Structures are given as C-alpha cells and as structure tokens.
Amino acid sequence: MKRIILEEKRRTMIAHTLRGSSSKMRLTIGCLTVLLIILFVEIWVANRTSTYGDKIYQLKQSQARLELENQVLANSIAASSAMVLLERKANLLGFNTINQLDYIKLSDKLASAN
Amino acid sequence: MRLKLVKLIYYSFIFLILIRLFYWQIIRFDDMSAMAEKQHLSTSSLSAPRGIIYSEDGGIYATNKPVYTLFSNPTLIKDKKTAVGELANILALAKIEPTDTDYKKQLINIREALNNKLNQNLSWVALERNIELETKKSIESLKIPGIGFDENSARLYPESSSAANILGFVGLDKIGNPKGYFGIEGYYDRQLTGVKGEITEEKDAEGLPILMGTFSLQDSKKGYDLTLNIDRGVQYIVEKKLKLGLEKYGAKSGSVVVMDPFTGAILAMATFPNYDPNDYTNYPKDSFKNLVVADSYEPGSTFKTLIMAAGINENVVKPETICDETCEGPVAIGEYKIRTHDNKYRKKETMQDVITQSDNTGMVFVGRKLGEDKVFDYIQRFGIGKLTQVDLEDEITPDLRLRKDWKEIDYATATFGQGIAVTPIQMVKAVASIANGGYLMEPHVVKNINTKNKISEIKPKIVGNPISKETAYTVKEMMVKAVDEGEAGGYAPKNYKIAGKTGTAQIPIAGHYDATKYVASFVGFAPADNPKFIMLVRYVEPTSSIYGTSTAAPTFFEIAKELFSYYQITPDR
Numbered sequence: 001m002k003r004i005i006l007e008e009k010r011r012t013m014i015a016h017t018l019r020g021s022s023s024k025m026r027l028t029i030g031c032l033t034v035l036l037i038i039l040f041v042e043i044w045v046a047n048r049t050s051t052y053g054d055k056i057y058q059l060k061q062s063q064a065r066l067e068l069e070n071q072v073l074a075n076s077i078a079a080s081s082a083m084v085l086l087e088r089k090a091n092l093l094g095f096n097t098i099n100q101l102d103y104i105k106l107s108d109k110l111a112s113a114n
Numbered sequence: 115m116r117l118k119l120v121k122l123i124y125y126s127f128i129f130l131i132l133i134r135l136f137y138w139q140i141i142r143f144d145d146m147s148a149m150a151e152k153q154h155l156s157t158s159s160l161s162a163p164r165g166i167i168y169s170e171d172g173g174i175y176a177t178n179k180p181v182y183t184l185f186s187n188p189t190l191i192k193d194k195k196t197a198v199g200e201l202a203n204i205l206a207l208a209k210i211e212p213t214d215t216d217y218k219k220q221l222i223n224i225r226e227a228l229n230n231k232l233n234q235n236l237s238w239v240a241l242e243r244n245i246e247l248e249t250k251k252s253i254e255s256l257k258i259p260g261i262g263f264d265e266n267s268a269r270l271y272p273e274s275s276s277a278a279n280i281l282g283f284v285g286l287d288k289i290g291n292p293k294g295y296f297g298i299e300g301y302y303d304r305q306l307t308g309v310k311g312e313i314t315e316e317k318d319a320e321g322l323p324i325l326m327g328t329f330s331l332q333d334s335k336k337g338y339d340l341t342l343n344i345d346r347g348v349q350y351i352v353e354k355k356l357k358l359g360l361e362k363y364g365a366k367s368g369s370v371v372v373m374d375p376f377t378g379a380i381l382a383m384a385t386f387p388n389y390d391p392n393d394y395t396n397y398p399k400d401s402f403k404n405l406v407v408a409d410s411y412e413p414g415s416t417f418k419t420l421i422m423a424a425g426i427n428e429n430v431v432k433p434e435t436i437c438d439e440t441c442e443g444p445v446a447i448g449e450y451k452i453r454t455h456d457n458k459y460r461k462k463e464t465m466q467d468v469i470t471q472s473d474n475t476g477m478v479f480v481g482r483k484l485g486e487d488k489v490f491d492y493i494q495r496f497g498i499g500k501l502t503q504v505d506l507e508d509e510i511t512p513d514l515r516l517r518k519d520w521k522e523i524d525y526a527t528a529t530f531g532q533g534i535a536v537t538p539i540q541m542v543k544a545v546a547s548i549a550n551g552g553y554l555m556e557p558h559v560v561k562n563i564n565t566k567n568k569i570s571e572i573k574p575k576i577v578g579n580p581i582s583k584e585t586a587y588t589v590k591e592m593m594v595k596a597v598d599e600g601e602a603g604g605y606a607p608k609n610y611k612i613a614g615k616t617g618t619a620q621i622p623i624a625g626h627y628d629a630t631k632y633v634a635s636f637v638g639f640a641p642a643d644n645p646k647f648i649m650l651v652r653y654v655e656p657t658s659s660i661y662g663t664s665t666a667a668p669t670f671f672e673i674a675k676e677l678f679s680y681y682q683i684t685p686d687r
Contacts, residue, residue, distance in 0.1 A: 050326075056323050
C-alpha cells in the first residue's frame with residue numbers, strides 16, 4: 001500500500017515538472033517571437049524611412065524659407081508703420097494737426113427739444 | 115608538399131588579415147570610431163533670436179532681420195575680372211545711390227577690395243558682411259561659381275532715430291558676439307539675448323538626415339521680448355516739438371522726459387542731437403548719450419519747488435508767509451552777493467510771490483528758516499545725489515558733496531538750484547512727488563518682460579515719501595499760480611490747470627560760471643489736480659534767449675497741448 005502511494009506521489013511530481021517545463025518553453029518561444037516581430041518591424045521601418053531623409057531635409061528647408069518670409073514681411077510691416085511714414089501718408093491724404101480743440105462742457109447751454 | 119605550401123600561404127594570409135583587423139578594430143578603435151562619427155554625425159548650432167522690443171501701443175521698436183556674409187572660394191572662379199565687376203556694381207548699389215557724388219569713388223573702393231580678396235590663394239574668403247536679403251538675391255541671380263552665403267541675424271530699428279537714445283543698439287563684444295550697448299539694449303542685454311541650441315544628427319553619404327540614426331537636440335531659447343511704457347505717439351510728438359524748439363531757439367542740445375507721476379512709467383524721452391541705431395557707426399559717440407539720464411546740469415529755479423516744499427513740509431513757511439528784509443536787497447554772504455534775476459527787490463513779498471517771480475533772495479529766506487541740516491536732509495530725501503534706478507544702462511548721478519564740505523554760500527545757492535547738479539530724470543522724479551501726493555516713484559522704461567511662459571509686469575515702486583500729501587497739494591497750487599501769473603503763462607493753454615516752474619541756470623566751467631552759457635528748463639505737470647503726465651524740457655545753451663520762460667516753457671506747453679488731445683483730456687477750467 002505504502003509503495004503504491006509513493007509511486008503515485010512520484011508520478012504527480014513528474015507530471016508537475018513536465019507541465020512546468022512546457023510552460024517555460026512556451027514563454028521562451030513567445031518572447032523570442034515578440035523579439036523577432038520587433039526586430040522585423042524595426043528593419044521594415046528603417047527600410048521604409050531610409051529614403052525619408054530627403055523629405056525631412058526639404059521640410060526643414062521649407063520651414064526655414066517660411067520663417068524667413070514671415071520675418072521679412074513682419075519687418076516690412078513694421079518699417080511701413082513707422083510714425084514718420086504714417087505722418088507723411090496722413091499729410092498726403094489731407095489730414096493735419098488739430099490746433100484748436102473745442103469741448104462741449106456740461107455747463108454749456110445746449111439746444112434741447114421736447 | 116605543394117599542397118602544404120599553398121595551405122601555409124593561405125593560413126598566413128588569413129593570419130595577416132586577422133592581425134590587420136585587430137589593429138584597426140581594437141588598437142585603432144577610438145580613432146576609427148571618431149572618424150566615422152565625424153563623417154556621418156553632423157552637429158550644428160541653432161541660433162537664438164534676440165528678443166523684440168515693443169512700444170506700449172504695440173508697435174515694434176527693435177526686431178531682427180536676416181543678413182548674409184558673402185563668401186567665396188577664389189580657386190573656383192574662372193573669370194575673376196567679370197565677377198569683381200558684377201559683384202562691385204551690386205554691392206555699391208546696396209550702399210549708396212548712383213546719383214550720389216561719392217558713388218564712383220565707392221564703386222572703385224569696392225572693386226579694389228574685391229579684387230584683393232579674390233586674388234588670394236585661399237579656399238574661403240569673406241567678401242562682404244551684413245548683406246541684405248535683396249542684395250543676396252541679386253548676387254544669386256548672377257550664378258557666379260564659387261560664391262556662397264552664410265546667414266546671420268542683425269538688429270533692425272523700424273522707427274530709425276526715434277527713441278534711439280532710449281533703445282541703444284547692438285554691437286559686438288571683444289570676442290565678436292552680439293552685445294547690447296546703451297539704453298534698453300544695454301540694460302536688458304542678458305534678458306534680450308537668447309541661448310543658442312545644438313542639434314546632432316546622423317547623415318547619409320548625400321548629407322541627408324537618417325531618421326533611424328543618432329539624434330540629439332538641445333533646443334535654442336529665444337530672448338525675452340520687452341514692452342516699453344513708451345508710447346510711439348507721445349514719443350513722436352515730443353521728438354517733433356523738441357526738434358522744432360532746438361532749431362527755433364538755437365540750442366546746442368535739448369532733452370525732454372515725460373513720466374506718469376503716479377507710477378513712474380516713462381511715457382516719452384527724447385534727446386537731440388540723436389542718431390540712427392541702424393547705422394550707429396556713422397554717428398559721433400557723443401550722440402549715443404541719453405541726455406535725460408547721462409547728463410548733469412544745475413537745475414536753477416526749477417529746484418525752488420523742492421526747497422519750498424521742504425519749507426512748507428517743515429512748517430517754517432506758508433504760501434502767504436511774508437519775506438523779511440532778506441528779500442529787500444541783494445543778500446551778502448561772505449564775498450558773494452545773491453541777487454534776483456532782474457535785480458529788482460520787492461518788499462513784503464509772500465512765498466507765493468517768491469515762486470511766481472522766481473526770487474532767489476526769497477529762497478535764501480526759506481533756506482535760512484529751514485536751517486542747513488534740513489536743507490541738506492531734504493535734498494537727499496528728494497533723491498538728489500542718488501541714482502534713480504531707471505532701467506537704462508547709461509544712467510549717472512552727479513555726486514552730492516559731503517555734508518562737511520558745504521559752506522554757508524553753498525546752502526544759500528542750493529535753495530535756488532545753483533551750485534548743485536542733477537540729471538533731468540532725478541529732477542522729474544523729485545518734482546513728481548509734488549504731483550502725486552508726496553511719493554518718490556522709481557522711474558521705469560520697461561512695462562513688462564515677456565518670457566516664454568509668462569508676462570512679468572514691472573510694478574510701480576515707491577522709494578520714498580519726502581513730503582506730506584498736504585504739502586504736495588500746497589506746492590502744487592503755488593506752481594499753478596506760478597504758471598497763471600508768471601511770464602511763462604502766456605504760452606499756456608488757458609482752459610487747463612497746469613502746474614509748472616521755469617529754470618535758468620548758468621553753466622559751470624572750470625570752477626566758475628560762464629556768463630554766456632545757460633541751461634533753460636521747465637518742469638511741470640498736467641492736469642494739475644489729477645496729473646496724467648509730468649514733463650521736463652531742457653535746452654542747453656539756447657541762443658535766441660537764455661531764459662526758460664521764453665524757450666523751454668513754450669515747448670512744454672506746445673507738447674502739453676498735443677498730449678491733451680492725444681490722451682483726450684478735457685479742459686478742467
């Protein structure tokens with residue numbers, strides 16, 4: 001009877017060990033698969049983007065060109081808004097300095113209608 | 115045997131290859147990897163634009179513009195003579211108009227310089243610096259081989275000479291880096307200067323970036339933007355009137371400062387002669403000086419307002435106090451005699467009359483009532499002899515002599531603003547305390563500093579309280595009467611209550627006063643009951659008249675009239 005029990009225990013232990021080693025193997029295979037996928041994705045991305053350098057360079061060039069254009073336009077607006085030029089333009093349009101200002105005070109008798 | 119020999123040669127060959135590989139990959143690893151990195155890793159500097167300076171009304175006072183350095187590899191230019199001719203024509207046109215008499219001379223000079231540079235046996239030579247974009251485009255259209263451009267940035271001042279002495283300019287320091295000099299550019303140089311960045315990236319054989327390669331970025335930081343309290347409209351009015359006044363009165367130089375008496379905000383500040391910061395190298399160094407903060411003068415009668423305020427604050431005089439025998443004739447102190455400006459003496463003169471008639475002897479009376487200690491104490495309390503801490507690089511202060519060095523005559527003359535030196539900004543700061551109810555405000559040109567994430571406001575700062583509110587009110591009323599009843603009042607707009615005081619002072623030269631050289635000034639604020647601005651106008655050596663009454667005062671009132679209209683201030687009378 002005792003031998004039977006011991007034999008049963010041994011079998012159970014072996015089954016456990018086998019089950020454990022098979023799950024470890026599955027895990028290892030899974031990890032390797034993931035790593036391989038990542039590796040392939042990286043190779044694929046590197047391959048795909050290897051010709052994008054030119055595009056990036058062109059985008060950078062466009063950005064620099066637009067920034068330069070913006071700066072030049074902003075400077076040109078600032079220069080044409082200078083007070084001296086504005087006064088010159090205003091004079092050409094017939095605007096002059098007001099020499100005499102008349103204010104209507106509250107105490108002034110104003111025309112009213114009922 | 116032959117087979118063995120072939121094997122031996124074969125293995126020896128493999129062994130030699132292995133030794134060579136060991137040499138390159140192990141022994142010379144560092145050198146090789148460095149060389150490889152140098153070939154495919156590219157590091158470049160990222161420029162950081164200098165901060166922009168805005169006016170209070172949103173206009174631009176200082177910004178940046180792209181400029182280029184024209185360079186060449188002379189060995190690549192085949193026809194140098196043609197290249198020199200074509201380049202010289204474009205470069206000369208960029209510098210000078212063809213109608214100008216100096217055009218041909220300039221053209222020849224440029225040709226010579228280009229010729230010398232292109233005939234050097236170098237692979238890189240700078241032909242011209244700070245070329246504008248338009249000129250660059252013209253040169254590019256020539257399609258000359260061996261010519262290239264490096265992009266840089268330079269400062270642009272769209273308002274040209276307007277506010278030049280407030281702004282300063284950007285030049286180069288000892289090691290060739292841009293640096294702000296004078297005014298705002300100098301004072302806020304650290305804030306305006308950006309921090310350069312750096313980008314390192316891997317590049318392929320064609321010099322194009324490899325996306326999956328090494329990449330590191332240290333971004334550049336733009337300099338902080340500044341917004342000034344200076345309003346372009348007010349500044350323009352002030353400069354225009356000052357320039358007209360300078361011509362009209364034949365003065366050697368002139369300056370005006372307009373300040374908000376309650377906050378210390380500088381609304382306008384003008385100096386003539388001035389300069390164009392876009393082209394500062396073509397102006398004399400003297401023109402860089404901001405006469406409002408970097409020039410001292412004896413304030414003359416404008417100083418009487420401060421000593422009178424001291425007397426009233428100490429309760430030793432009142433506006434109706436009658437002057438004793440001091441005012442009945444010239445006051446003798448030692449070997450000196452103090453006289454009135456017209457050498458006329460009035461009996462039973464009140465303190466109001468002393469201010470209105472600008473009587474020197476009356477001020478000696480106030481000084482004696484105050485006592486020497488109090489006179490000295492109040493001069494210090496009003497901030498005379500100390501920097502105002504205005505945020506402009508070139509501020510100076512004339513030293514106030516030590517108390518022990520003052521003699522009786524010094525106290526007497528100081529009461530009417532002679533024998534004591536101030537800067538216009540010190541004078542405005544002191545008189546502003548009469549306008550605002552007794553507080554000494556720190557003057558400020560910058561309104562706020564705009565960093566990347568927040569706007570830091572420069573808040574008004576009270577730095578003293580030399581007189582009480584009641585004293586300020588009393589002296590203000592005395593100054594209003596001085597305008598209404600004094601000679602300068604003839605120029606004042608009648609429907610506004612303006613407080614002011616004229617000043618005429620001799621210029622001390624080598625220890626004595628030059629009888630032919632004067633400084634004429636006028637300090638005042640308006641509307642007197644709720645001042646929007648305090649202003650000081652100063653002419654140095656006016657020739658049409660030496661008096662502030664007929665030179666500085668008319669300019670003050672002309673500017674004031676325009677400011678009433680500009681600020682939409684309705685008449686208060």
